[in-house]
Amino acid sequence: MAAATKLLKKSLGAFTQIQQCRSNANLSASTSVGQRNELFNQEQRRQRDAVGRIEKIEVRYLGLPEDVTLIMNNNISTPFNCAQHLSEGHCKRSALALVDGSVPWDMHRPLQESCTLQLLNFNISEPHVVNKAFWRTCSFMLGAALQRAFRQEANLQLHSFPGPNIKSGSFVHDIVLGVQNWVPTKAEMRAISAEMVKLAAQDLRIERLEVDHELAKEMFKDSRYKSEQLPSIAQQNQSRVTLYRLGEHIDISRGPMVASTRFLGKCTVSAAHKLANEGPSSAFYRIQGVALPIGFALNHLAYGLLEQRAQKLNSARMPNEPFEEQRQMQLS
Known part of the structure; x- marks a missing residue:
């Protein structure tokens, strides 16, 4: 009995320690997001104040x-x-x-x-430019949705999203997860899709801010992959980095993007492809989806064909390939 009691106390102690670690990890992630947003707000105010005399x-x-x-x-x-x-x-x-x-x-x-x-708008006779901005915005929103959908213990790290290519049939966001054998269920895909829809319902304004390289490094110092990409991006843009924000989610993109999340209509996150292992316990995954702008309707059969096409591996630049911003700019 005494041995059992001792074992129980030991198990409870280990459980408490695990819970504390998770709590600390969640707090750390929340702190990083908060600091990044505070730096974004400070720089936004500084640029507005620097306008000076209004012309x-x-x-x-x-x-x-x-x-x-x-x-x-x-x-x-x-x-x-x-x-x-x-x-x-x-x-x-x-x-x-x-x-x-x-x-x-x-x-x-x-x-x-x-x-x-x-x-x-999406009803003009030549919608190519606005469609590319919409596709890019979908990738940006997917990054925000993934951060909302995954628990902290999944060790989700956002990598990047390639330039929009509407002919590919899917918008994309590449990520790293702390698991090498993730095979998502239909329920998990629906849950991520639901997060996209929630973002659209919130009608979040999408803000653009250009910052210098040093500030961008400070903002993303907790993100390994963003930190690795920044020097190449800054080099191509006179030491400047373009950021976008929706809600509390901030990411790097040259843009442009549509004005608000509300322009997202019907949306399906359709596939997650494992691309490669990353270290002893993590792996790269390519998350793909398809969407329509708000107000556009397709019958069930036609939209189902789009969903099937969006499940095929998108052939855009892989996340473990050298990051070349100039090539990205040409593609997007």
């Missing part, structure tokens, strides 16, 4: 109901602010902007000089 610019809006010239604030006003001067419908429909007829521009990114402006 006016002319923004020539081209589109329905008619062309019009707007007087806006340089380095403060965004395409979304321009849409607010037009109508509520423009604010709701516009997913992306086009500056001077050729430069895709985030809806919440301040304009930097007088320009022409077009507001893009």
Whole structure:
């Protein structure tokens, strides 16, 4: 009896220690996210304060109901602010902007000089640019959904997502998990898909911020793979790194992305492919999905074909290949 009691106490002690370790790990992850967001907020405020004397610019809006010239604030006003001067419908429909007829521009990114402006939605006659931004945004959202879906003990680490290639049939996010034999169930895939849908329902504004290399290193010092990618990215962009944020999730991407998570409609996270082992107990996985913009509907059979296609391994650059930002830029 005494031996059994001693064994029970020992087991309870071990259990308490495990719980404490998990609690500490969760706290550490939460602290890292909080610190990253605080640095993002500080730099965002610093850049706004640095604008100084406000200068006016002319923004020539081209589109329905008619062309019009707007007087806006340089380095403060965004395409979304321009849409607010037009109508509520423009604010709701516009997913992306086009500056001077050729430069895709985030809806919440301040304009930097007088320009022409077009507001893009998914029903325009040439939707290629906005579709690529949507596909890129889906990958970004998938990273946020994966972080929400996995428990801390899974040791999830986000790697990167390759440039959007709509012809591939799937958007992608590469990750590392602390397990080498994960074969996801249908329930697990549905759970990740549900997190994507939850993000869409929250209508989270997608923010863009360009920072210097040193600040980016500080923000991602707890992320091995982001830290490894940063020097190459900064080298290609004059020591600058472009970040995006939705909610508390921050990641690296050259963009552009659509204005809000609400533009995501029907969505399925369809496959998880193991790519390679990473060390003695971890492995790279490629998570893939397919989605439609909000307001688009397909019958069950047609959408099912898209889901089947999205299950095939996407042939984009593998995460264990050398990271080449210039090649990524050309692809996306």
